[in-house]
Amino acid sequence: MVRFDLLKADARRSLADVPVSRLSNRTVMIAGASGIIGTHLLYGLTHCQADLGIAIKVYALVRQGVPEHLKPLARSDQVHFLEGDLTEHAYLSSLP
Numbered sequence: 001m002v003r004f005d006l007l008k009a010d011a012r013r014s015l016a017d018v019p020v021s022r023l024s025n026r027t028v029m030i031a032g033a034s035g036i037i038g039t040h041l042l043y044g045l046t047h048c049q050a051d052l053g054i055a056i057k058v059y060a061l062v063r064q065g066v067p068e069h070l071k072p073l074a075r076s077d078q079v080h081f082l083e084g085d086l087t088e089h090a091y092l093s094s095l096p
Contacts, residue, residue, distance in 0.1 A: 004072060011044040014053070020048045021057050029095070031086060033060035036065045042070065046078045059096060061086065 028045060032038045038060070048054040058079045066074045066081050073079045084091035 007043045011047040013046050024054050027057040029059040034062045042073055049078050076080045
């Protein structure tokens with residue numbers, strides 16, 4: 001079972017000394033968003049959006065549906081999930 005409170009707390013701690021304001025008004029795309037590194041990046045970016053007020057457009061690439069541990073983010077308007085296979089040219093061409 002995923003502890004969302006721990007993911008959020010870890011995001012806050014790990015970004016404490018990072019100049020995240022440089023991401024303001026930028027677009028970030030996370031490939032492999034459902035993996036451990038991608039998940040932590042997503043929770044960090046949503047912390048920047050919600051708690052620090054930084055305007056970041058976030059795209060999360062997942063191969064087969066949004067996994068359970070990312071569904072809270074999928075229900076929000078903070079992250080836009082895109083499903084597909086990065087090895088397929090048609091999918092790559094369709095990315096924003």
